[in-house]
Structure formats: C-alpha cells, structure tokens
Amino acid sequence: MAIPVIPSQLTLEIVTPxxxxxxxxxxxxxxxxxxxxxxxxxxxxxxxxxxxIGEMWYRKGGExxxxxxxxxxxxxxxxxxxxxxxVAERAEDIDVARAEAARRRAxxxxxxxxxxxxxxxxxxxxxxxxxxxxxxxxxxxxx
Amino acid sequence: MxxxxxxxxxxxxxxxxxxxxxxxxxVAASKLRRSQERVVGARPFxxxxxRVLNSLATRVEQKxxxxxxxxxxxxxxxxxxxxxxxxxxxxxxxxxSNVIKQAGGFVVGDPDREVALGLVGRxxxxxxxxxxxxxxxxxxxxxxxxxYEDAQDVAQSAIESFVGGQxxxxxxxxxxxxxxxxxxxxxxxxxPIAKLVAEADENEVEAEIDYLYEPGPQQIFDTLLPRHxxxxxxxxxxxxxxxxxxxxxxxxxxxxxxxxxxxxxxTLNMNKVRQAAITREIxxxxxGAQEQ
Numbered sequence: 059m060a061i062p063v064i065p066s067q068l069t070l071e072i073v074t075p076x077x078x079x080x081x082x083x084x085x086x087x088x089x090x091x092x093x094x095x096x097x098x099x100x101x102x103x104x105x106x107x108x109x110x111i112g113e114m115w116y117r118k119g120g121e122x123x124x125x126x127x128x129x130x131x132x133x134x135x136x137x138x139x140x141x142x143x144x145v146a147e148r149a150e151d152i153d154v155a156r157a158e159a160a161r162r163r164a165x166x167x168x169x170x171x172x173x174x175x176x177x178x179x180x181x182x183x184x185x186x187x188x189x190x191x192x193x194x195x196x197x198x199x200x201x
Numbered sequence: 202m203x204x205x206x207x208x209x210x211x212x213x214x215x216x217x218x219x220x221x222x223x224x225x226x227x228v229a230a231s232k233l234r235r236s237q238e239r240v241v242g243a244r245p246f247x248x249x250x251x252r253v254l255n256s257l258a259t260r261v262e263q264k265x266x267x268x269x270x271x272x273x274x275x276x277x278x279x280x281x282x283x284x285x286x287x288x289x290x291x292x293x294x295x296x297x298s299n300v301i302k303q304a305g306g307f308v309v310g311d312p313d314r315e316v317a318l319g320l321v322g323r324x325x326x327x328x329x330x331x332x333x334x335x336x337x338x339x340x341x342x343x344x345x346x347x348x349y350e351d352a353q354d355v356a357q358s359a360i361e362s363f364v365g366g367q368x369x370x371x372x373x374x375x376x377x378x379x380x381x382x383x384x385x386x387x388x389x390x391x392x393p394i395a396k397l398v399a400e401a402d403e404n405e406v407e408a409e410i411d412y413l414y415e416p417g418p419q420q421i422f423d424t425l426l427p428r429h430x431x432x433x434x435x436x437x438x439x440x441x442x443x444x445x446x447x448x449x450x451x452x453x454x455x456x457x458x459x460x461x462x463x464x465x466x467x468t469l470n471m472n473k474v475r476q477a478a479i480t481r482e483i484x485x486x487x488x489g490a491q492e493q
Contacts, residue, residue: 073249075349075435077242092415106253107415108424131421133253133412142249144349 064101065137070116072125072141079125079146086117087139089132098134105134109143111185113193124149126193128186145186149197152190161187205478208471212464219460225292226453233381233446239347240378240439247432254425256412261422267364268426271393279369280315282337282362283307284355284391286375286437287325288445289344294455296376296384296448297324303386304374308334317368321355321438337362344442352435359434360427363392375437376444382451384444391433394426 070087072080087098090112096105111128130143164184168177203211285304287297304325308316319338320326326339338358343351362368371392376384414421 071245071249073246075243075246075352075432076239078245104412105415106257106412106418106421108421131253131425133249140249140253142246142253 066100068098068100068102068137068139070139070141072127072143072146074143074146079148080116082116082118084116084118087114088116089114089139089141090127091132098139101136102134104136105132107132107134109141111182111189113189113196114141124193124196126152126186126189128189147190147193149193152194152197154191154194157187157190157194161191203470203474205471205474208467208474212467212471215460215463215467219457219464222453222456222460226450226457229446229450229453233443233450236439236443236446237378240436240443243432243436243439247436250425250429250432254422254429257418257422257425260418266423266426268360268392268430269394280317280367281370281372282317282319282359282368284319284321284338284359284371284373284434285325285329286373286441287320287322287328288441289323289342291324292452293445293449294452296445296452297322297328299384299386300374300376301325301328303388304329307372307374307388317362319355319359319371322441337367343438344445347438347442349431349435352438353431355438356427356431356434359391360430373434373437375441376448378440378443378447381447384448391430394429 067083067085068087070080070082070084071078085100088095089098089107090110091107092110093107095112096107109127109130109132112126113124114127115122115124117123126145126147126149127141127143128145130141130146132142133140160183164180164187167180168184283304285300287300291297301324304318308318315335317335317337318329320329320336321340321343323341326341330336330339338355340351340355359371363371370390372388373391374386374388377387379385412418
C-alpha cells in the first residue's frame, strides 16, 4: 500500500432527508459523535459514527459556520466527511422564537409531568431546543 | 330543439367550470414543481444511506437483525401487510384507482395468504375501510404538509407489526413519479429488507477502507436499518405526492380542453338556433305582407 497523501481540504456534505444542506470544501469540522465531540482535520482516519444531539461547526479559512444537528450518522474519510442527520439546521436558519417556545414547553413538562407522560421524549425535546438556542446565539455573536 | 336562452345558460355554466378546472390546473402545476423538488432533494440522503449500509453489510452478521429475518419463505400462507399509498383528494384521473386496483389484485391474488392493510391517504382509506378489510394502520391528511416525521410514524407501525410477528412481510404500493405525463404503480417489498450485498466493481476500492466504528459496526448497522425503512417510506410518500399533482394537472388540463370543445359545439348550436329563429321571423313578416 502506498503511503497516503494527506489532503489539504475536506469535502463536507451535510444531508438531511429533505435536502442536501451543505456541500463545500472546508478546513476543519467538529461533530457531536457518539462518544463526545470530535474534531476532524484533513487526513483523519476513516470513521463511521452515530451522532448525538448537539452542535457542529465547520471552518472555512478563518470563518466558522455553526449548525444544530440531531439523530444521524457521520462518515469520515481522509478527504471527505458525510453527515447524514435527520435534523440539521444552519445557525442563521434557526427560528429562535420557536426553539424558545419548545424549550419552555419541554421544561414545564419535565417539572410537572402529566399522567401519561413520556419523560425521555420531553428530555430529548429540551436538549434539541437548547442546542438550537445555543447555536443561534453563536451565529449572532459572530456577525 | 332547446331554446336560445337554455343554450346560453348552458354555455355560461360550462365556462365557469372551465375556469375552475383551469385554476386547479395552475395550482397543481405549481405544487407539482415544489413536490418534484422535494423528490429530488430527498435523493442524496437515500443514496448516501444505502452506500453506508452496503459498506457495512460485509462486516456484520446480517442474519441476526429482526428486520432482515426472511420469515415469509418459512411459513407458507402466512399473513402479510400491504401499505397502500393513495392521495387525499380526487379530481386526479386514474391516480387513486390505479393503486387501489393493484392493491385489490394483490389481496385476492393468492388465496392462501392473508393480507392486512396499512392505508395512507384518504381515498384508499375510504375504499378499503368501507369494504371491511382488515386494517392495521391508517393515516389521512398527510400530504398537505408532508414531513419526515410522518414517514417515521408509518415506518414505526410497520416495524412494530413485523417484529411483533403479526405479519411476515410488508409490501408497499404507490404511484411512482416517472415524469409529468407518466405515473407508474409500483409494488415493492419493504420488510424483510432484502439482503444487502456489498457493491463490487468500481466501488471496490471504497469497500476496502477499514473504518473505525463508534459504537461497533453491529450497533450502527442495527440503528441504520429502521432508518432505511423510514427513508424508503418517505421516498414513496414524496413520489406519490408528486405523482398526485402530475396526475391532477393532466386531468385538469384534459377537463379544460373538453370544456373548450363543449363550448364550441354549444356555440355552434346556439348560432344555428338563432339563425333558425331569424329565418322564421322573416318568413312570418314576408308572408304577413303578402296577405295584405
């Protein structure tokens, strides 16, 4: 086997069931992998991981782009990153009011649960809304 | 012979119908464009998913997963589930009846096999529920605002019925969007999932890559399989939705043309009647003058 050449950039693809969100050449990616956040630079060893609910970002030159992702997988190759997520939203696309409402709803459900209640689901909803808020806040500070 | 006034009224009625069908055609056309985009938009995800699944297929023990268990071959005359995807509304030509016909053929096709139905879409629901078929799942008013979660919902119930042992196989029948002028009814097996084979030839290089897995390959494979079912259903729903608008557009276009044709014949008729009335009047005047 030849000595692998380390590529200078990563091709990042972020795909949701509805559409291909991003297809870009980037310098660095960080994703919320199963075992915690991992940073990916060009030349990363091939890795297939499931995703947690969390925030991811990618860096293009000096600029960072943030996204909220949930439920999915990432396939990493030395020159290629494919993120398959059921939910992926760019920071600037996040509806802050909706995320805020979702957070409040989830919190109230967790604090005084109704009878037929699904705690796990409410907790997931809360996590998703918190991540969305966190990501959108980052987008605002950057601009 | 109908009177002039009757024919005029008739023309007016046909004209207003034509306006409605024309408007519906326009609406269907614009919705078609959007739903077509969604079909195209859903493709990358499905393709990538399949690619990852295929590359995993070589590394895991496939027999162990319940969604891959080929029970149908073991038990002859078992029970199967058929998910029928129709539209929520009519006025779309043979769109719904084609699917229903195919589904009906499937149900009576093999007398040894019992078929339970899963119905998505109002038209199919109305048809089959009224005729007393066994219905395991039904869902209407999905297509107004189709989301991935809806497909998840359908997939969930399908998977539950399959894993729970109520049915031995699940099939899916829907209209595939081939082109704006063409829809095709497709019947495919959803569960058990056909055995995945790692692609050979040109992709061989890729298959050789030894991934790290987090968590293990088996867990990833196991979580990916239900996703795969969801994606397939989602795709079927999107296809059906696009096909619906295409069918509706074609039907409304035909209706508009028919209306135009009808207006032409009626107008011709009206002119004939008018002409006859004028001629008669002239004859009356002339004969009246002669008498004097």
